[in-house]
Amino acid sequence: MKASDFAAVAPAEIRAMIRKGEWTGPTPGMAEGYVQGNLVILPKDWAYDFLVFSQRNPKPCPILDITEPGDPEPRLVAPGTDLRTDLPRYRIWRGGNLVDEPTDITVHWRDDLVGFLLGCSFSFERALLEVSVPVRHIECGCNVPMYRTNIACHSAGRLSGPMVVSMRPIPAPLISKAVLATGRFPAVHGAPVHVGDPARIGITDITRPDFGDAVPIEDGEIPVFWACGVTPQAILMASRPPFAITHAPGHMFITSRKDSDYAVF
Numbered sequence: 001m002k003a004s005d006f007a008a009v010a011p012a013e014i015r016a017m018i019r020k021g022e023w024t025g026p027t028p029g030m031a032e033g034y035v036q037g038n039l040v041i042l043p044k045d046w047a048y049d050f051l052v053f054s055q056r057n058p059k060p061c062p063i064l065d066i067t068e069p070g071d072p073e074p075r076l077v078a079p080g081t082d083l084r085t086d087l088p089r090y091r092i093w094r095g096g097n098l099v100d101e102p103t104d105i106t107v108h109w110r111d112d113l114v115g116f117l118l119g120c121s122f123s124f125e126r127a128l129l130e131v132s133v134p135v136r137h138i139e140c141g142c143n144v145p146m147y148r149t150n151i152a153c154h155s156a157g158r159l160s161g162p163m164v165v166s167m168r169p170i171p172a173p174l175i176s177k178a179v180l181a182t183g184r185f186p187a188v189h190g191a192p193v194h195v196g197d198p199a200r201i202g203i204t205d206i207t208r209p210d211f212g213d214a215v216p217i218e219d220g221e222i223p224v225f226w227a228c229g230v231t232p233q234a235i236l237m238a239s240r241p242p243f244a245i246t247h248a249p250g251h252m253f254i255t256s257r258k259d260s261d262y263a264v265f
Helices: 011-019 044-056 121-130 136-140 172-183 231-239
Strands: 034-043 063-066 090-094 097-100 113-119 146-152 162-171 221-227 244-247 253-258
Touching (some): 011 253, 034 044, 034 121, 044 063, 090 231, 136 162, 162 231
Antiparallel strands (some): 034 113, 034 244, 063 113, 090 097, 146 162, 162 221
């Protein structure tokens, strides 16, 4: 089955399915109409640096919720849930190196850990579809392609590094619709950061994403790039904190908040 086959399934049902290990794949198209979130978990002594980093870089790191130290429940966006079990796949980082990709992080949890949930571009894809803009990775049943760029984020404390972007190929006549539709959702990355030539932002081969899956770009389509919540993973690789946990790219936390809660009209 594809993730989009679960478009009409409620977030609580999907989270229960994930918690039982019944879904370990990417989540684009699941629980249509509900906000999905990127996850970053850091020790308390690094959390302030990341908070400032997110405030200085709101396009790739729009904060939806922050947990109390040692508390895995994101009380603002999904009360009663557990960040240790309710994502389909995680990444464990030590010294900036990826060391594991488990489906449950209970054994890694510590009393000093702080969880950050960041807006995800999966949340504005319904708005694209509503104005007849195609979303290729949903059509293909795969993960969105994501790329490191030469766009430097604003540093904060010990954290610095490049922006990561997600890409969707858009027919040229529909680009203005795509910009307007996604610009209504600044809390989930908002309007694109680049349209057109990938080389202008340091992407040398559009067919080989750094994260996610490659998708076909048809004749008459232009690659359009949005700031991506995988950016913190590039920051972790560059800044090398002693320990961190993130979601695996494309394997998001599905919140109980609706996309419309974050729309700007």
